[in-house]
Amino acid sequence: xxxxxxxxxxxxxxxxxxxxxxxxxxxxxxxxxxxxxxxxxxxxxxxxxxxxxxxxxxxxxxxxxxxxxxxxxxxxxxxxxxxxxxxxxxxxxxxxxxxxxxxxxxxxxxxxxxxxxxxxxxxxxxxxxxxxxxxxxxxxxxxxxxxxxxxxxxxxxxxxxxxxxxxxxxxxxxxxxxxxxxxxxxxxxxxxxxx
Amino acid sequence: xxxxxxxxxxxxxxxxxxxxxxxxxxxxxxxxxxxxxxxxxxxxxxxxxxxxxxxxxxxxxxxxxxxxxxxxxxxxxxxxxxxxxxxxxxxxxxxxxxxxxxxxxxxxxxxxxxxxxxxxxxxxxxxxxxxxxxxxxxxxxxxxxxxxxxxxxxxxxxxxxxxxxx
Numbered sequence: 001x002x003x004x005x006x007x008x009x010x011x012x013x014x015x016x017x018x019x020x021x022x023x024x025x026x027x028x029x030x031x032x033x034x035x036x037x038x039x040x041x042x043x044x045x046x047x048x049x050x051x052x053x054x055x056x057x058x059x060x061x062x063x064x065x066x067x068x069x070x071x072x073x074x075x076x077x078x079x080x081x082x083x084x085x086x087x088x089x090x091x092x093x094x095x096x097x098x099x100x101x102x103x104x105x106x107x108x109x110x111x112x113x114x115x116x117x118x119x120x121x122x123x124x125x126x127x128x129x130x131x132x133x134x135x136x137x138x139x140x141x142x143x144x145x146x147x148x149x150x151x152x153x154x155x156x157x158x159x160x161x162x163x164x165x166x167x168x169x170x171x172x173x174x175x176x177x178x179x180x181x182x183x184x185x186x187x188x189x190x191x192x193x194x195x
Numbered sequence: 196x197x198x199x200x201x202x203x204x205x206x207x208x209x210x211x212x213x214x215x216x217x218x219x220x221x222x223x224x225x226x227x228x229x230x231x232x233x234x235x236x237x238x239x240x241x242x243x244x245x246x247x248x249x250x251x252x253x254x255x256x257x258x259x260x261x262x263x264x265x266x267x268x269x270x271x272x273x274x275x276x277x278x279x280x281x282x283x284x285x286x287x288x289x290x291x292x293x294x295x296x297x298x299x300x301x302x303x304x305x306x307x308x309x310x311x312x313x314x315x316x317x318x319x320x321x322x323x324x325x326x327x328x329x330x331x332x333x334x335x336x337x338x339x340x341x342x343x344x345x346x347x348x349x350x351x352x353x354x355x356x357x358x359x360x361x
Contacts, residue, residue, distance in 0.1 A: 003204075003232060004204075005209070006204070006205055007204075007205070007209045007210075014235065042248065043248065043251055045254070045255065056258060057258060059251060061250040061251070064357040064358065067349055067354070067357065068348075068353070072357060073250075075235065075236070075250070075254065077254075091258070091262065092261075094234050095236070181354065181358050184354060185351065185354040188354060189349060191349075192348070
């Protein structure tokens with residue numbers, strides 16, 4: 001959970017990008033890393049296989065500035081999307097303050113999206129986090145592909161609660177910062193309620 | 196059990212934690228000591244930390260401990276009490292304190308592992324006392340906490356400003 005260090009006047013929040021394999025979680029972090037000012041970011045750490053599939057997690061620390069005199073840090077994580085890394089996904093959700101669910105818009109990945117969403121809810125519960133209470137935004141990625149499912153169908157299948165959602169083409173950066181900004185805003189508002 | 200990072204830590208609490216870390220660093224003759232939340236956030240540090248990139252260090256240490264814990268469960272163990280990395284010049288000793296936090300000790304060629312293990316055990320007990328005190332403190336009711344715990348009104352403009360600078 002978010003750690004507020006009153007002595008050092010720092011707020012630290014953990015944001016997790018969750019979703020099925022190859023949906024674009026790591027691409028989101030890579031784009032953020034590429035675009036953020038060098039002074040505002042740490043190293044992008046990727047624990048990946050030789051074929052660049054995420055093995056454990058990617059990690060990107062961001063320190064974008066101060067809010068009300070508190071240095072505000074976001075720690076961005078991705079989970080490994082492939083089905084057999086289930087145990088790792090559960091570990092990474094520990095202490096998450098907010099989740100971005102990255103959905104692959106392609107028709108043939110609908111089943112994988114639905115399964116991943118169910119898997120996320122289960123793992124959040126196992127980590128003692130109420131799935132309907134944690135800040136969550138949905139990103140519909142790969143909107144540029146010809147086989148992309150219409151948004152209203154994705155919404156019906158993946159977002160019945162009508163949570164904030166964004167269309168994205170992560171390799172081009174479309175929708176990437178809009179998604180990050182939205183989840184950051186909700187997490188900080190939640191944090192404010194708690195204090 | 197509430198994670199350490201879910202507790203409100205004030206300046207005096209942090210001073211107690213840093214005093215423990217400093218004592219451990221000196222008595223164990225280690226290079227540096229870090230206290231990390233199990234979710235990967237750095238809480239405090241002591242010793243020669245100037246050249247350390249502590250944010251990813253904390254994140255990776257938490258990942259390592261989480262993986263070790265999951266491995267232990269798979270094998271029917273409650274937990275593995277510590278994780279040790281042995282390099283040519285640097286060594287890392289990671290252990291969990293009271294299920295809430297990770298104690299990282301960075302050793303160099305001059306540190307004796309047996310001494311580190313002994314001192315880690317001693318300081319872990321002191322740390323657990325601190326965590327117990329913190330967890331007994333009543334959680335401030337939203338919006339009614341002591342004034343020093345208030346961050347104040349976070350507006351949409353505050354968040355926009357963060358990203359506009361990036």
